[in-house]
Amino acid sequence: MTLTSEEANGHQESGRAFGASVAGSAHNAAKLLNQDAWACTHWLVDRETVYCAVVCDGLGSRRYAREGALAGVRAAKRAARQWTRAPGAPISLLVRLLEVLWRLEVASLPAGECATTCLMALVLPSRGTRRLVMLALGDGLAAVESGEGLRTLGGRAAEQFSNVTVGLGTPHHMDDWQVRDWTMTGQFRVLLLSDGIADDVTEENVPELFRWLADFERRPTAARGKGLRRALRNWPVPGHSDDKTLVYLRLGGS
């Protein structure tokens, strides 16, 4: 299943968010649906806007990987909404809440068969600046580009191979979650990538990927999603087979 959405932020300053997801050729050949899921949304807390982006990648060998990834996105959004309404709450509670809500989302299924990775970016107002909270469990990559340069989170652990990862529904510790909490000023851009993309883009090329995506910002809305999906389907890496998902979020600037 292919999804595309976007929104222009008209609340306080300019910004842009969009994303896309396409099933990989291996899943298409096996007549399986896309096992990635994503969302990018916003809501108001005390009249100020909170932005939330999520990418989940269901583990390919699991029977309900697709359901697990969709549940991961729902759980992340619900957890973020609750957590952002509790000023001062530690990030560890956001992580625990997300874990519990995901378990509830998949309660009717064997959780191990629903296993999924999870990347989340959450942008909150913070005394005239912005606070960016990023979470990552399992492979895939989250990246932030700002005046302070490029910062990344997630990525495959040094001891892992492709398609071998921890995730919601696999045995893991809370320490397996990578967590960052940054104060952001000026323009910044956030990118969440499932491993179908992240594995084929070396970290030194992530700034170029940002630049390539920035070009999509300038396209008409209707053409943006179509063009992005087409590009992901025509992925140039020989033998590529994974589902591919990305979410792009820019705040500030133009």
Added chain:
Amino acid sequence: MTRGKLTLRDITVNAPRPLPVLLLLDVSGSMAEDGKLAALNTAVRDMLHTFAQEQAGGAEIHIAVLAFGGLEARLHVPMKPAREVKFEALEAKGHTPIGAALTLTTRILENHDLIPGRAYRPTVVLVSDGVPTDDWEGPLQRLLSSPRASKAVRLALAVGEDADMEVLSGFAGENHVRRAAEARQLRRFFKFVTMSVTARSRSATPEQSLTLPDLGTDDGFDDLDL
């Protein structure tokens, strides 16, 4: 990279994901008896031929061949795409330094330049007909406890009646060891490994576990038809 028209081709790697296979092959003197080594050379050549033809999948099969005999383990074929391998027949001599082979295997599996993180989980196949003649317990422990090497799919084949099942079971686990008492069984084992690797290279779920088949009846090694 041009600053003008930027394309995904400029940003992405230009190689398929590797699916690595390591063959750890016993070339001790006893392998020359009863045509065991001849059968092994044929089986490896057939495997390489099949891998080289394999174009349908998403992954690219890479292979390395480690030969252990005499006093050392050495890279007979360094890790490279199977279609680029020119295999020269192995020759047998000397002792059975399995410990040295395990040490070299761990070093290869832990090397991110040889096997990058985007590679699929490697398959390691240990084939031996004898008893280790060097310290193997330490190297095996180090392999089993090393971060990446421990995650490889490990299979073992005992060739003939004299193979040390303890070391092979310790390496692969009892469910992933078979014994070949004849050339046909050896070829069947290699065919199975070949089929499972090529199936993984095409699969939407390449990390699913595998079950070794029964290798059939025992007619002895001297019924070779090579």
